[in-house]
Amino acid sequence: xxxxxxxxxxxxxxxxxxxxxxxxxxxxxxxxxxxxxxxxxxxxxxxxxxxxxxxxxxxxxxxxxxxxxxxxxxxxxxxxxxxxxxxxxxxxxxxxxxxxxxxxxxxxxxxxxxxxxxxxxxxxxxxxxxxxxxxxxxxxxxxxxxxxxxxxxxxxxxxxxxxxxxxxxxxxxxxxxxxxxxxxxxxxxxxxxxxxxxxxxxxxxxxxxxxxxxxxxxxxxxxxxxxxxxxxxxxxxxxxxxxxxxxxxxxxxxxxxxxxxxxxxxxxxxxxxxxxxxxxxxxxxxxxxxxxxxxxxxxxxxxxxxxxxxxxxxxxxxxxxxxxxxxxxxxxxxxxxxxxxxx
Numbered sequence: 001x002x003x004x005x006x007x008x009x010x011x012x013x014x015x016x017x018x019x020x021x022x023x024x025x026x027x028x029x030x031x032x033x034x035x036x037x038x039x040x041x042x043x044x045x046x047x048x049x050x051x052x053x054x055x056x057x058x059x060x061x062x063x064x065x066x067x068x069x070x071x072x073x074x075x076x077x078x079x080x081x082x083x084x085x086x087x088x089x090x091x092x093x094x095x096x097x098x099x100x101x102x103x104x105x106x107x108x109x110x111x112x113x114x115x116x117x118x119x120x121x122x123x124x125x126x127x128x129x130x131x132x133x134x135x136x137x138x139x140x141x142x143x144x145x146x147x148x149x150x151x152x153x154x155x156x157x158x159x160x161x162x163x164x165x166x167x168x169x170x171x172x173x174x175x176x177x178x179x180x181x182x183x184x185x186x187x188x189x190x191x192x193x194x195x196x197x198x199x200x201x202x203x204x205x206x207x208x209x210x211x212x213x214x215x216x217x218x219x220x221x222x223x224x225x226x227x228x229x230x231x232x233x234x235x236x237x238x239x240x241x242x243x244x245x246x247x248x249x250x251x252x253x254x255x256x257x258x259x260x261x262x263x264x265x266x267x268x269x270x271x272x273x274x275x276x277x278x279x280x281x282x283x284x285x286x287x288x289x290x291x292x293x294x295x296x297x298x299x300x301x302x303x304x305x306x307x308x309x310x311x312x313x314x315x316x317x318x319x320x321x322x323x324x325x326x327x328x329x330x331x332x333x334x335x336x337x338x339x340x341x342x343x
Contacts, residue, residue, distance in 0.1 A: 005027050006081035011196045014029075029041065030081070079126070133148045187242060219292055221292055234274055236272065269308050272323055281327045
């Protein structure tokens with residue numbers, strides 16, 4: 001059974017491709033390589049022992065998407081494609097509204113058109129949402145029933161897409177949608193062959209820390225040490241990308257086995273501060289991580305971690321990897337690939 005992965009050569013998409021193959025599915029990677037690298041396909045083949053199909057193009061091209069869906073006839077789509085940096089979204093909001101919201105509209109239009117042509121192809125979609133739809137939560141841990149809001153254009157784009165999906169499902173009950181609100185993906189494949197490889201300066205904490213450890217950057221900027229948290233730095237729910245990939249497999253299996261749509265958090269249920277991550281990475285790498293305190297970033301919140309109980313109840317899924325394992329796998333990837341896939 002084929003599963004189409006938009007943005008499938010990216011960080012989370014590539015790890016999910018491996019997990020899908022291990023679960024007996026046939027992933028089809030769709031990517032324009034705007035924030036990923038074609039070498040990922042070679043690494044996927046090395047890890048899984050089989051080639052992975054690639055469709056190179058842009059999710060904003062609706063007519064092309066329709067053609068891809070007609071040719072492959074996937075039983076489901078997992079939608080990863082989009083921009084994901086909070087800070088960049090504050091500086092370039094129109095880029096995020098165009099690529100994220102526009103891309104989702106294009107995909108939904110393509111899926112609707114193909115379903116209208118052949119009603120045996122049930123529109124089945126897993127959407128890569130985010131904990132940013134909770135805005136600045138009044139308390140933690142966060143359940144799926146918390147009010148939604150946004151503190152930055154990236155989170156706003158995810159919230160709008162969630163609302164569009166709900167409207168599409170209301171208009172056409174044939175649609176099956178799994179919305180996954182995940183927290184902070186980190187880590188790498190245990191082989192060291194795949195990991196996070198951001199273009200330019202990393203926007204997320206773990207890859208930046210890894211680049212400091214490997215000597216690519218002099219020090220880490222810690223944005224704010226005056227938050228109302230135990231050590232003053234921001235607290236987040238870091239989840240291993242392997243656990244996250246397993247969550248996507250569980251979600252697609254659930255949608256194929258039932259008619260109800262669902263929304264669940266994917267997180268560990270435990271928060272770690274920026275300095276917790278720094279110290280854990282020092283332990284994993286055996287190297288010091290110099291850091292400097294910098295002003296808070298626009299759009300950041302003090303603390304954010306999940307209540308993942310609903311994912312366990314609905315999908316039988318829960319995170320298994322510890323922060324130490326996340327750092328060890330990240331270091332294995334970074335030390336073997338100091339300049340990422342471009343090395």
